[in-house]
Each structure stands twice: as C-alpha cells, then as structure tokens.
Amino acid sequence: MPVARSGLFWRRIFVLLLLAAGGVYVASARGGFPHGGSPLGLTYGVTGFALMLLLAFFGIRKRSYRSTFGTLEQWLQSHIWLGVFAFVILLLHTGFRFEDRVAVTSFVLLAIVVGSGIFGAVLYRNIPRQLTDVQSGLPAEKMSEQLNQLARSMARLASARSAPFQRLFSELMRESQPPPLAGWRLLAAPMRRAAAAAGEWSDLVALVPAEEHEELRQMLVVARQRRELLARLEAQQRYKNLLEAWLWIHVPFTFALLLFSLVHIGAVFYFGTVQW
Numbered sequence: 470m471p472v473a474r475s476g477l478f479w480r481r482i483f484v485l486l487l488l489a490a491g492g493v494y495v496a497s498a499r500g501g502f503p504h505g506g507s508p509l510g511l512t513y514g515v516t517g518f519a520l521m522l523l524l525a526f527f528g529i530r531k532r533s534y535r536s537t538f539g540t541l542e543q544w545l546q547s548h549i550w551l552g553v554f555a556f557v558i559l560l561l562h563t564g565f566r567f568e569d570r571v572a573v574t575s576f577v578l579l580a581i582v583v584g585s586g587i588f589g590a591v592l593y594r595n596i597p598r599q600l601t602d603v604q605s606g607l608p609a610e611k612m613s614e615q616l617n618q619l620a621r622s623m624a625r626l627a628s629a630r631s632a633p634f635q636r637l638f639s640e641l642m643r644e645s646q647p648p649p650l651a652g653w654r655l656l657a658a659p660m661r662r663a664a665a666a667a668g669e670w671s672d673l674v675a676l677v678p679a680e681e682h683e684e685l686r687q688m689l690v691v692a693r694q695r696r697e698l699l700a701r702l703e704a705q706q707r708y709k710n711l712l713e714a715w716l717w718i719h720v721p722f723t724f725a726l727l728l729f730s731l732v733h734i735g736a737v738f739y740f741g742t743v744q745w
C-alpha cells in the first residue's frame with residue numbers, strides 16, 4: 470500500500486526530532502548524567518508530557534468531524550510518529566534509571582500505550598481495502614441479507630424433494646451455523662467450521678434419485694456461493710472485532726498513563742526533587 474504523503478512528512482519530522490533529541494542527549498551525557506531531574510532531563514520530561522496531552526487530544530479530534538483543523542489522515546500520521554517520539558524522549562528523560570515506583574509505572578503504561586498504538590496502526594494498514602468500509606456496517610448488513618436470500622433459494626430447491634436431498638440441505642445449513650461465542654473465537658483465529666466429512670456427503674449425494682440431480686446441482690452451486698459469502702463476512706467481522714478489542718487496551722491505558730504521570734509530576738514537586 471503506498472504511504473500517504475502526510476505519512477512521509479511525519480516520518481521525516483520523526484527522524485529529525487529523533488536526531489535532535491538523541492544528539493543533545495549524547496552530547497550532554499559526556500558532561501554529566503542527564504537524569505530526570507537535571508535541566509535537560511526536565512526538558513525531556515516536560516516535552517514528553519506535552520506530547521502525551523497532544524496525542525490524547527487526537528482522541529477528541531477524531532470525534533469532532535466538523536473541525537477543519539487538519540485532516541483526519543494528518544492527525545493519524547502525526548499521532549503514530551509523535552507517539553513513538555514521545556516514548557523515545559521520555560526514555561531519555563528517565564536517564565535509563567528505573568527506581569521510583571510511580572515514575573516507572575508511568576513509563577510501563579507509556580510502553581503499553583505506544584506498543585498497542587503501533588499494533589493498531591499495523592492492523593489498520595493491513596486491513597484489505599475492501600474490508601475497511603466494514604465499519605460503516607452497511608456491507609455487512611447487505612451480506613447478511615444476501616446470505617438469507619441464498620438460504621431461501623436453497624430451501625426452495627429442497628422443498629418437497631426426497632429424504633436424502635432434504636438431509637443434504639439441512640447438513641449444508643447446519644454447516645453454516647456460527648458456533649457459540651463465534652465473535653470471540655473470531656478474535657483468536659479465523660473460524661474453522663467443522664468441515665463435513667466428504668465421504669458422508671458423497672454417500673448422501675449418491676442416494677438422491679436421478680430425477681432430482683439437476684436441482685441438487687443447483688443447490689450445491691448456491692451452497693458454495695453462500696459459503697464463500699459467509700467466509701467474507703467472517704473475515705470482516707474478525708477485523709472489526711480486532712479493531713474494537715485493540716481500542717479497549719489503548720484508550721483505558723491512556724487514561725491510566727495520564728493519571729500516573731500527573732501523580733509522578735506532583736510527587737517530584739511535592740517532595741522537592743524539582744526546586745521551584
């Protein structure tokens with residue numbers, strides 16, 4: 470998939486910021502230990518925290534569709550790259566010392582938020598184009614409608630036929646029933662439906678009287694179409710579930726991160742680590 474122009478732009482900004490922050494760190498590390506409480510360490514801390522607030526603001530911006538302040542794509546790209554940069558700059562802020570419990574907890578939360586952010590970005594990127602409009606809910610609804618239509622055509626073909634024909638019909642319908650907790654199972658892996666034993670099926674097909682063979686052929690064609698459609702619907706649902714599950718990590722952990730960071734900032738001022 471080609472990288473959007475705003476993607477390239479923010480990637481470049483990221484590299485520049487990284488070089489600047491890393492360069493300053495290396496240069497000042499020669500003259501002393503640039504830990505959280507040193508002037509440089511504090512600059513990193515304040516910048517990182519300001520970035521975190523900006524990144525959290527993205528969550529609000531995403532929901533205010535009427536805003537003309539930047540496009541959604543630009544916000545997404547800046548969110549990804551500034552998020553990774555916030556992690557780097559706060560890592561420099563720690564001075565690679567991890568002792569204070571509250572500060573370290575904030576840092577672990579930050580790692581979870583940024584890590585889940587990267588996972589989410591990869592997920593968005595890898596969702597095949599035709600699946601992205603799943604979120605509108607429309608195609609999925611249309612598909613279910615089509616699935617029902619196909620099931621009705623099969624039922625019509627099977628009505629008033631011989632017993633083996635009817636059995637084949639009910640086997641085909643049973644095969645396409647989602648198992649219990651299908652939504653959750655989809656999260657772990659594409660649903661593997663117990664494929665009907667091919668042998669048993671050919672036994673049944675052999676029992677269908679010759680005069681019903683044409684209708685049988687038609688029903689099997691429709692059943693195949695239906696199976697393919699169902700597989701597509703499952704794939705869509707799987708992506709949708711993944712996207713939702715991912716947000717359940719990213720968003721609450723962001724709130725926890727902000728809270729812990731505020732406690733950490735309050736503590737360093739309260740206990741006089743930072744004189745003001």
Ligand code: HEM
Pocket residue numbers: 504505506507511514515516517518521559562563564566567568569570572573575576579730733734737742743
């Ligand atoms: C306005 C923002 C911030 C200020 C003023 C600030 C201030 C400080 C200070 C003064 C220290 C040194 C503490 C010491 O030497 O005892 C420190 C260390 C640290 N800070 Fe921050 N900080 C800020 C933001 C953050 C954020 C957002 C995180 C994490 C997400 C963070 C994580 C840490 C860690 C892990 C340490 C090292 C703790 C240790 O020495 O064991 N800080 N910070």
